[in-house]
Amino acid sequence: MKAFGKILGLVLLGLLLIIVALGFALTHLFDPNDYKDEIRQIARDKAHIELTLNGDIGWSLFPWLGLELHDASIATMIKPNEPYADLQMLGLSVRVLPLLRREVQMSDVRVEGLNLRLTRDKNGHGNWEDIGKLPPSPETAATSPATEQPAPEASPTPEKPPQPIRLDIDSLTVNNARVEYNDEQTGKNFSAESIQLSTGAVHDSTNIPLKLTAFLSTNQPVVRVRTELVGELRIARALQRYQFEDMRLSGEVTGDPLPGKTLTFAAQGQLLLDKAANVAEWTGIKVSANQLRALGELKVNDLDKTPQVSGGISIAQFDLAKFADSIGQQLPAMAEGSLSKVELVSRLAATPTSLSLDNLNLKFDDSTFSGRIAIEDFAKQSLRATLKADTFNVDRYLKPKSAEANSTTQVRQAEVASTEADALAGAGSTPLPPAPTKGAWSNDRLLPVERLRKLDVNADLTFGQLTLEKLPIHNAALNANGQGGLLTLANLRGDLYDGSFEASGTLDVRQETPALNLQTKINRVPVEKILESQGKNPPVKGLVTLNSNLTGSGNSQKALIDTLNGNASFVINNGVLLNANLEQQICKGIATLNRKTLSGEPRGKDTPFQELKGNLTLRNGVASNPDLKVRIPGMTVNGDGDLDLRVLGMDYRVGIIVEGDTSAMPDPACQVGDKFVGIEWPLRCRGPLELGAKACRVDNERMGQVAAKFAGDKLSDKIDEKLGDKINPQLKDALKGLFKR
Template structure:
């Protein structure tokens, strides 16, 4: 045993002697600067470029086997100017000598200072690194195969003290696009690299882009843990901050911060971002995201929450126009949360929760066929309540006189004729299937509750089913069908309105309750075309309505009749303090529309003292009407001013409506009325003459005939 220890001691002594000799002799014998020309020659042979070494080459042996380089410069490719392709002020790399004997590599901190890399592309598409890759690409395959890959020496361990890259600058110039980007003051700090231990990583640099002008300071810190055996990379905390400004950002300063944990495999198949927090431009997004099968069949899933923010302030802060709204308090509370799952073919948003001021939208959205020109969309959404009038532009007081824009109107009509009212090409591609419900809705002052829209669109056919459960004490149900699969769009409208109070409805819709009463309305219309004129000309169908216990405002039929009656009798028009309206207990009618012309033959209205029948035409294409109302004063002479029209009782009075739909002109057909009155007078005179003749005959025969015969004669007369 003693001999063995003695042999070991001798060997160790010999080894120490050799190391000491190497430390003393190698620096004396080996002068690295003597190899300058050989290094330059080999670089020239390999790249075709000149390498310039300005600084000294320094070699160290113990305890670190190291090399220090200074002042290296690699010339640029031909045609790219005198600016060097790459240059380095100083590079230092050292490996600990003793561990090498046991196949362990311990590298001291690797230092690289003053790296300058200039990349460029000419207008003809050539880059200043093409020649560096061409040499390897042009090498014969058999030579590559003969060279093979050098066999790696099995290592017992590897440790690197760190990496320090300082004061690096990179530039990129693309003459084909005019783009110029530079990275300046790039500093990279990598902590000690030890297998099985996380590594501290810090990177910072400045980014400058010329067109559009953009400057940014970027910092990244992380603590990656690399497991080569398992092929796994994890980062517990990655933090990225960016402070940017410039014309590309409308001259505004933008700060963003990203923090997340990362887990991924080195094959790039799976990745998970946990505790994701992204803050930028006054917005804060948090969540988690997972990606699977990223190389073969990418799929993603996650959940996200966008914290509440003030949209109005956000737009103003970043110099963007704030929409002008009737209510300045809207757009001040916005928040969003949802779960998502998706692939390259489709995305699903579940548990959607969108807050807009006092409104909340919830539900699910599905988007499939992402590769198609128009993806397929499905949705099931519910909106609790919203007042859209708050988001519309404010109304101005008073009416603005329209300018003389005849030319502009004509141009707009021509453009509309060429483009069409409906975007046919887009509608043909729609693929939609969804349900949208609203608890309460106010729009254009109209109020409704319990709204449901069922939307389906496929193969150029769009169907929209509508239902409103509460609509001015009534309800509305119907559907709209649009078919753009053929040459001309086809439109069909079918609506039923039941139990609606017309007065409040019209008051909210138009500002004037010209018609009041409890009513129902149904319409079934079809048309074709893609311009307003064509749609009117092609309009066909029917409609019907009935209203009870109401009034038609804006026209007082009784007053018109009184004025007409006064004129016929040569009297002055009597003053009236009555409201300008015509009361009715019942108003009903139906109409048939043929090629844009509405025909009505059965209008009927009953009021306390009037009975009105109506018939005529309304040309919706030309927007004119020719309609006659036949008014009859009932015999009771009671009601709305009937007492002053005793002479017209029972006489059918024609009231004609002519002119434009916007401003119809009512008038009494006095000629027809005069004839009817004359006929009535003649009838009255005839009755009076007959009565007088009867009385005279009876007077003369009185007492001259037997009683029974006289009574019979009286009955005969």
């Protein structure tokens, strides 16, 4: 028995030596380079590709079937002279015996200098579409489709489905590979260069360590990306399930979208693709881009139909202004420190054409928004927003006034200040202030018309407190929509200084010149607060109620005011004319009629009133007010004049009627008696609108008419006293009328 075992061992050793000897002889005596033409023909007949072998073929037989190809290229049969791929070297080896069991066991697979060129021509045809196709033969080209006879259908023969080949590779290495895509229709070019790929052992349903680096670039726009990808790939072919665990992607981006800047990015997480269930997932997401940091999870369903994305995202607090600067983007000018604290938490849903952020919680600076934002159609930029905010200061994010606007404001303020000082110093004794002539509005471009024309938006916003033009609006609500260049403000309302306001209107930017239509309602809002918020000294206090319907056109403040038309009505209740002593003006008129001189110094005090009201008709920036009426205790004020909104000036003729209040006047020279009751004392008010009643003076021209009337009444009294009842009443009336003319 022992001898038998020894003999068997010798036999096996002999067979092994024979096999090795045959393999050695085969690999050294048989040169595959002598069969290049046959190999090319097999590639044509079986794979329908044009294979060019410029370099040598090296090989080994046992225990590895080894092969090395050098300097080879591949082209389609249709364009054999235009290779779409070439490589410097391909090296691989396969165990011989496992092949008999339909198992592929490879050692290291190496690819050096692979160059893949994909091209789409001007007709939209890609060169990869011809892979595996035969060129049309002359007989086929000459045969008309109408004369072709359909081939008889072969009866289907049931075949046993092939068993999947087991894949087993010790490692895969790709060095210095390049892939290029060129689209002649659009002129766009995409490329991946310096591709380096290395893996560990490749086995089915086991983790495969992987590392990939490459430089990616495009020409429209010019962008260059350096990338590195590492992780562990797990392939379960039978289950059609692919996982990329502990995935880490990092790199840098430069190019035209980032002028002179670099975006450093990183992403990691767990990736899953389940083709059987048509599901893909990315869990444990961690993303960074310069200062931005985000966490999240994403899931994609219906991969075989229209993919549906769902998930969540959380962006940690970051400085958006600095982030924008770090990628070379210029944000619109706004107050310093704006957008320095931004963070976001939201659920999301998306399709290839839409994106929505639900259960949104957005914080920036001192504001918090919650609700929903969605883009319903990327192509149409259809924006939908339903948001609720605790507080929001719009002024903080508006463009600051230009140097021209500031200069205009400063000149006007200086003009008003000088006029106001003269008015107070003279207390009605100085000449009328000159009518203002300086424009009060900016010529700066006001609206981004091109952007508004493309806008498709529907917004429903509410605010606990909204600051707009320095006005603190509480419980504000905004409902607006826009499409095709027509923007509609359905409603803007809120509480303002214990009063309320409401506005609606449209902005039409479909034509070259934007057109505005605006309706407003203001209810019992302190008028002085509105003026103070705009940096103006209020000439009046009181609760204003205003209704207006206005139109205008243009794309600047000045253009809109110059074309302002419409009508308005206003009432101010329980108010005060500040630093305006109408009593002093009447006193001066009475002293003039009494031919006396005022002995006391003018008293600068306010004039309280019960009601100030009127109606305005606006034509091209000038508001006509024919029915101004002010009710003051003991007197009534009537006015007729214009408000020139283009220069913020006014020109009024005012009449003050003493209704019977004969209380002591501030100066003995102007004591009011019964004889002055019912007389309309004329004033002229002209100057900057901010002066209000401080720009009023006794109207000397009309005062002469009052004096003549007063003299006529006084002479009539003397005729009655002298003639008594001794003369015919008709003659007495004739004499009175004679002296009144």
